[in-house]
Every structure is written in structure tokens, then in C-alpha cells.
Amino acid sequence: MSGEFERIARFLAPLADNRPEALGLLDDAAVLRPPSRGSYATTLDTMVEGVHYLPDDPPERVARKLMRVNLSDLAAMGAEPYGYLLSLCLPRERDDSWLAAFCQGLREDQQIFGIGLLGGDSVSTKGPAVLSLCAIGIGEEERLFRRSGAQVGDLLFVSGTIGDGFLGLAVRRQEFLWLASQERNALARRYQLPEPRLALAAALRGSVTAAIDVSDGLLADAGHLAETSGVAIEIAAPRIPLSKAAESILAEDPELFPSLLGGGDDYELLFTAPASARQAVLAAAEASATPVTEIGKVAAGEGVSLLDRAGAAISVDRKGWTHV
Numbered sequence: 001m002s003g004e005f006e007r008i009a010r011f012l013a014p015l016a017d018n019r020p021e022a023l024g025l026l027d028d029a030a031v032l033r034p035p036s037r038g039s040y041a042t043t044l045d046t047m048v049e050g051v052h053y054l055p056d057d058p059p060e061r062v063a064r065k066l067m068r069v070n071l072s073d074l075a076a077m078g079a080e081p082y083g084y085l086l087s088l089c090l091p092r093e094r095d096d097s098w099l100a101a102f103c104q105g106l107r108e109d110q111q112i113f114g115i116g117l118l119g120g121d122s123v124s125t126k127g128p129a130v131l132s133l134c135a136i137g138i139g140e141e142e143r144l145f146r147r148s149g150a151q152v153g154d155l156l157f158v159s160g161t162i163g164d165g166f167l168g169l170a171v172r173r174q175e176f177l178w179l180a181s182q183e184r185n186a187l188a189r190r191y192q193l194p195e196p197r198l199a200l201a202a203a204l205r206g207s208v209t210a211a212i213d214v215s216d217g218l219l220a221d222a223g224h225l226a227e228t229s230g231v232a233i234e235i236a237a238p239r240i241p242l243s244k245a246a247e248s249i250l251a252e253d254p255e256l257f258p259s260l261l262g263g264g265d266d267y268e269l270l271f272t273a274p275a276s277a278r279q280a281v282l283a284a285a286e287a288s289a290t291p292v293t294e295i296g297k298v299a300a301g302e303g304v305s306l307l308d309r310a311g312a313a314i315s316v317d318r319k320g321w322t323h324v
Contacts, residue, residue, distance in 0.1 A: 007096075007122055011103045012086070019083060019116035030118040032083075032136075040082070041137040041144060043073035049128035053192075054172055059098045060105030061192040062131070067109045069215065070135035071196035072267040076213040078145040078201045079137030081113050086120035089130040113198065143205050145271070150210035150229035154272040156296035157281055159197050161243040162218050164190035166263020176249060183245035190243075194267035200292070201269060203284035211271035217262040219316060221270055222304045229272075232301035238309050241293040258316045261306070272298055 008025055016022035021030045032040075045066070049055055053062050067084070074081055086106075090099070110116055118136070168191025170176060171184050179187075201211075212225045218240070226233040240261070242250070250257055273281050278294070285292035296307075306314040 007099065011096075011099050012117065012120070012122070015103060015106055015110065015117035016119075019118060021083065022116070022118045025117075025119060030083075030085075032118070035082075035138045038138050038140040039144070041074060041077045041079035041139055042134060043070055043077075043137075044132060044134040045069045045073070046130060046132040048130050051128075055128075057172070057192060059101040060108070063102040063105030064109050064193055066131050066133050067106060067113075067115075067135075068194045068196050069267060070133050071113060071115075071198060072194060072213040072215065072269075074135055074137040075197045075201040075269055076145060076211050077137065077139065078143060078205050078208065078211070079139040080202070081115040081198065082136045082138045083116050083118040084136060085118055085134040087130075087132040087134075088120070088122045089125045089132075090122075091126070091129060092124045094129065113196075145201070145208050145211035147210055147212050147225050147228035148230075149208075150225060150231050150233075150272040150298045151274070152231060152298055152300050153275065154209055154298040155275055155278060155281075155294055156222070156233060156235065156270070156272055156298065157292050157294050158214065158218070158241065158268055158270045159200055159285075159290050159292050160195070160266070160268040161241045161246065161291075162214065162266055162268065163246045163260025163263060164243050165194065165265025165267070166260055167246055167249060168192065169263075169265065178252075179245065179248065183248060186243070187245050191265060194265070196267060197269040197288075197290055199288035200284060200290040203288045204271065204273075204281065207273050207277040207280045207284065209272045209274065211269060214266040214268045214270050215264055217264040218266070218270065219261050219304055219306065220264070225270065225272070226298075226302065226304055229298075230302075232299045232303055232305065233296060234299055234305045234307055235296040237306050237314055239293060239295040241291065241295075261316065 013025045168187040171187045222233045
């Protein structure tokens with residue numbers, strides 16, 4: 001691989017060419033101009049090769065996943081993307097063609113989401129690749145979403161479908177080979193290329209009482225929301241939205257259902273809203289062309305309950321991904 005400064009000039013500086021705050025990546029720091037109104041919202045996620053993505057995943061998709069998991073955090077706050085910082089810790093033997101493809105993936109998503117590189121760092125390692133991205137968003141502070149605002153009586157909604165990230169990883173590991181190729185490809189794409197729900201979040205401003213993105217698993221992240229808000233959350237299992245591929249797999253192996261709820265990597269938006277805002281939520285879903293499903297409600301108490309059609313509690317051993 002080329003040297004650090006050559007690498008920055010060749011691969012990374014072009015990603016900052018539309019952002020004057022980055023100063024061409026020629027200085028020690030970017031110079032950010034405070035927004036005319038509102039506040040910054042910042043988040044940082046790290047992906048480790050072999051843990052958060054597979055070593056043979058295409059580098060452009062690794063880059064786009066790194067970008068998108070951070071943008072999903074901004075969506076969960078109701079913030080608008082502004083810029084990002086990037087840290088690359090790559091094995092010495094990693095060749096320039098990998099980095100070129102990685103940067104091309106970043107460029108593609110920069111164009112989609114209107115975000116640009118502001119700076120960062122690049123080092124080498126004797127271990128697996130470690131990739132970190134810090135995304136910066138902008139929003140009016142009083143309109144940013146929090147995890148702490150859910151109220152008893154609120155309804156619980158989730159975007160998209162649940163469990164596809166977990167199943168997509170299994171597909172990438174050569175499981176479910178009996179599935180049709182179209183379904184296998186769709187699941188693999190959901191794992192490698194999550195969809196941050198930024199348009200939905202923007203349309204929901206003013207309607208949401210609490211929000212979080214589903215990264216650790218539906219039940220685990222509902223638990224984070226419940227704990228922070230000091231409430232209980234009840235989820236109706238039959239209402240949880242599933243893709244056709246997930247339904248096909250569950251038809252063969254119903255015992256996998258808890259794994260779909262705890263596998264994580266869905267990056268869907270899980271949020272609460274007053275019952276009076278139901279129509280506004282549905283209108284936001286339609287305006288943003290994002291499927292949204294009402295899956296439960298907020299109640300007094302603590303914790304998360306998964307309920308069957310009769311309203312009886314379903315016991316689940318593993319509720320989500322843990323990072324340590």
C-alpha cells in the first residue's frame with residue numbers, strides 16, 4: 001500500500017473536494033461553521049473486519065455500510081446529515097485497489113445523502129481492519145428525537161421489516177441455500193447495505209415522542225427505549241413486519257423467530273407517538289415512501305413484553321446483540 005500522505009491525497013482528499021470546511025485535508029483539523037439555527041448532533045460507529053463485516057465483503061459495500069449505520073443514528077435523532085470524519089486502521093498488506101473501491105463506495109453514498117468528508121486519520125495495523133466513522137448532523141434542538149420521551153398510552157411503530165440483517169449474514173455464510181436466488185440476494189443486500197430512514201425521520205418531526213434505531217435487535221432496542229423513558233413496552237408478535245424471504249424461512253423453521261428479533265443489523269427506526277398522531281405517522285410514511293407498522297404500545301411499568309395473538313407473554317432467551 002502507498003504511504004499515508006500519498007493515500008490521503010489520492011483517495012481521501014477527493015471525497016472532501018466539495019466541503020470548504022475540510023480545507024482540502026491539508027491542515028490538522030476541519031473548521032466547522034455553526035449552523036444558523038439549531039445544534040449539531042454527532043455519532044460514531046466502528047466496524048471491525050470479521051466482527052461487523054466479513055473479510056470477503058466487497059469494499060465498496062463495507063464503506064457504504066459504515067456510512068449508513070452512522071446515518072441511521074442521525075435518523076434516530078431526527079437530524080439532517082452535515083458531514084463526517086473517517087478513521088482507517090488497515091493491515092499493511094491491504095492493497096490500494098481495496099482502498100480505491102472503498103472510497104468509491106463512500107463517494108456513492110455522499111451523493112445519495114448529501115454529506116461530505118471533513119477529515120480524519122489513517123494508520124496501519126498488524127491485526128484486522130478497524131474502520132470508524134463519525135457522522136455530524138444538524139437539527140433544531142427542541143425537535144430532535146430522544147429515547148427518553150415515551151409516555152404511557154403512546155403507540156409503538158417500526159419502519160421496514162425486521163430480521164433481514166440477521167438472515168442476510170446467514171446467507172453470506174452460505175446458509176439457507178434452498179432459498180430462491182432473488183430472496184438470498186435481497187437478504188444479503190439488507191445485511192451489507194442498510195437503509196437509514198432519514199426521509200421518514202424528517203417527515204416525522206413533531207409527531208415522535210421517542211425514537212431509536214434497531215441495531216442491536218428489536219427487543220433489545222425496545223428495551224433501551226423503555227429503560228430510558230422509564231416505561232414498559234408491549235410488542236404484539238403477530239404485528240412485527242417480516243419480508244417475504246423471512247416468512248419463507250420461518251415457514252421451514254418457526255423456531256428461528258426469536259433470533260430474528262434479537263439478531264440486530266436491521267437499522268430500522270423504532271419510535272413512539274401519541275395515539276392522536278397515528279394519522280400523522282401514516283402520512284409521514286406515505287410522504288417518505290417508507291413502510292411503517294404499528295406493533296405495540298407503551299404501558300406503565302418497566303421492560304419489554306412480547307405478546308402472542310391471545311395477549312400472553314412469549315419467553316425469549318436472547319433479546320439482542322451485545323458489544324462486550
